[in-house]
Amino acid sequence: MAEKLIEVKNLKKYFDTPKGKLHAVDGVNFSIEKGKTLGLVGESGCGKSTTGRVILRLLDATDGEIIYKGQDIRQLDDKQMRELRKELQIIFQDPFSSLDPRMTVSEIIEEPIKLNKLIANPEQRFERVLELMDLVGLSRRLMNTYPHELDGGRRQRIGIARALALNTQFIICDEPVSALDVSIQAQILNLMKDLQKKLGLTYVFITHDLSVVNHFSDDIAVMYLGKLIEKASSEDLFENPIHPYTKALLSAIPRPSLDNKVEKVILKGEITSPINPRNNCRFANRCNFAEDVCRQSEPKLEEVKPGHFVACHLFKE
Amino acid sequence: MSDSLLKVEDLVIHFETEDGTVEAVNGINIELAKGRTLGLVGETGAGKTTTALSLLKLVPTPPGVVKFGRIHLDGVDVMNTSEKDMEKLRGNIVSMIFQDPMTALNPVITVGDQIAEAIMIHQKVSVAEANEKAKEMLEIVGIPGARSGEFPHQFSGGMKQRVVIAIALSCSPKLLIADEPTTALDVTIQAQVLELMKDLKIKYEMAMLLITHDLGVVAEVCDDVAIMYAGRVVEQGSLREIFKNTKHPYTEGLFNSIPNIDSRKAELKPIRGLMSDPYNLPKGCTFCDRCDYALEICKTEKPKRIDFSETHFSECHLYNDSLDFQLDINKTED
């Protein structure tokens, strides 16, 4: 069994709102092996982006453990955490707002190296920036351009170069291609896959787009209103989705093909928000199969088949 | 064909800015018959939104300039119609809905009033009657009529888009222009809204121009498809023709760039390069630099329109000699 690079145990993040406590992330568990990709999937309000940020401690978790290379990083102080940030990075969704508009391409990529005093010599730093630009496919002559002068695809490459500038091993990718045109999406996804192979990176790939995650991940975890409701290898999830929500999600995706017409599961109702949730299955009010037990107690995530976990009363042993 | 609801001929629209002239739309031809749905597909910068706005004379006229072309909408010559007369068409014969439901609704007016407003502009009815009709419209789009007194922020994204659809359909238009109507919505909500649009299309016998970049949505909802690139329609045909007998390399490129959920192919094949600079379009075929099939002639001469059937055409030099040339995508079995 390969080495577990990161493990998340019972991770919780609650926010205080005027209406009550928002259970954005409510007891999430998963682990990822080095060099692999976990796809974290769900719609608005499911907590996937929050989970990503909590793992990197950009937001402080309310409870739980985040074990990186055997160490619970929630226990680290600011100084130790800053050391660790060299290895844990993030790529943002919006390639525009995630880059400082007043900095040039090379300044953006150079900043993490400068800040962390990784390379003291300016010329060597310059070389490293050029190296990184080559790595992500950014033409060197773009060194002194500003983000607003470039298109979304190139801007996202800058974001990736910045994430790789340090001794990065683990990257949270928060919807990295959602804001890009289709043909550019494919370019960036291929780039990220190549980099993973080349540098042995481990990814958490957060997205709402199931077709992209199928292509990109080894394992997939589906979230709904703060809870992990299904977890399996990509192949298994797509061939045998078990949870009613996963099935609905998969069937809802419009397929660019005239064959394989899938019976659509249309869910009733709207996605609500997990404020002051009660002890019930959070999907019950929209589920076409909900029974009494679903409205009275919360199902636990259980291993229903080897490597395939589901949180649903209908599929317990 | 005089029974076409919409006929666009040789439309050319430029934007004259201080940084140069953007050749946004470069001679397109569209025909839409009553009750049919045409999908207008393309990426950012292809010119689809500009085209849609021009149908309703909504392109901001500085800096936009319609250089050439004719638009016939339900027998009306749009180019030669006054603003006043266009107002009678908008929301009445032709309605448009936009991508972002969050900003399409006025936050300080109730949803019922916003629907009623659309009705009262075009129909001679009393306020009470308009309000009644507004409640009916809400029910039709799947929202309880009792909620007509609520404000937009009290609704979720999917419901806001339904309200927008209710407003658009309140005067039973013959043509609905929908500009990426579900792009901003979650997948399961998108499915709901698409179902709704399909039902309403049948119920109202409405023609629809659906602008989207998502070929999956096209496969769901459209009868015919037009693929746009750099301001031109590079391929147009029925749904079946486009999906099963693809003719233009750009269309092939689009299909190859999308990960298909049902076939877990090993590599995505993106289209290399970027869309040409609209300030400076190349002399020959605009897709030439990115095309795997490019020939010498593509660099210097613009391709002519080639008809493959009564409904299917494409603009590409590959078929100058023979109509039988097949792109790779048609050769592979899935």
Added chain:
Amino acid sequence: MSSNVDAIKADEIIKTKKRSQSADVWKRLKKSKAAVIGLVIIVIFVCMAIFAPVIADYDTQVIKMNISERLEGPSSNHFFGTDEYGRDIFYRIVYGTRISLFVGVISVGIALSIGGFLGAIAGYYGGKLDNAIMRVLDVLLAIPAILLAITIVSALGSSIINLMIAVGISNIPGFARVVRAAILSVKDQEYIEAARAIGAKDHTIILKHVLPNSMAPIIVYATLKVATAIMATASLSFIGLGVQPPTPEWGSMLASGRQYMRDQMYIVMFPGLAIVMAVLSLNLIGDGLRDALDPKLK
């Protein structure tokens, strides 16, 4: 590989660097005719202030009384005429420019540094600190600025320095608000989060990322506030609380010339015009800056 060739090219690229941002703003500013006019006027004033000693000698030509030449109209000898003490109005206006600009800029500087600092930490850290600072400043804001200035000068005594302090203090809450708002609009941007993700500390983030990106509204506000500071200076001097005679100041010139307004209109007209032109030009520049800085990105 081709890294040598690229290395050479890279050297060239670096030299054509930073000019981009401010040069862009300058180009856009030049497009507004109004802003350009404002700029020209303000440059004239600044030149007058700097070269005042070259234009006229302070002791003999500005404050020395010449009763024999009193109340003379504009002539080739005295461009704007003479006042009730026979002093040349034109030379007095030139020297008055020094005071107006000096007090205007320094008082805004005081307000910007103190108010800006308070607004920045209130905006960046939020929460109770934000509340505490802003509520205290609200108390100050409740008092009309000019009244506040009057109170301070009355308490401290009339002098140029106290004028600067008074006008400066009365502007602190305004600057705190503007800076706080600018910071709030920037601090939740993703690139700030990105900076945190690469290990930047708070002070680095504020200085390197937040402040440079929030400068636009602050610059515009500061420009407009110099205009109001000039007006405040003139107002305070007009009611006798600012500069003391015989120091030439536009406002006090208005005050002392008031009684002669009917027959020797030029005594008040020229100082009045000076105030109007200075304030107008700064407003035009401020408006032009607002447009030039705004559509920069996005």
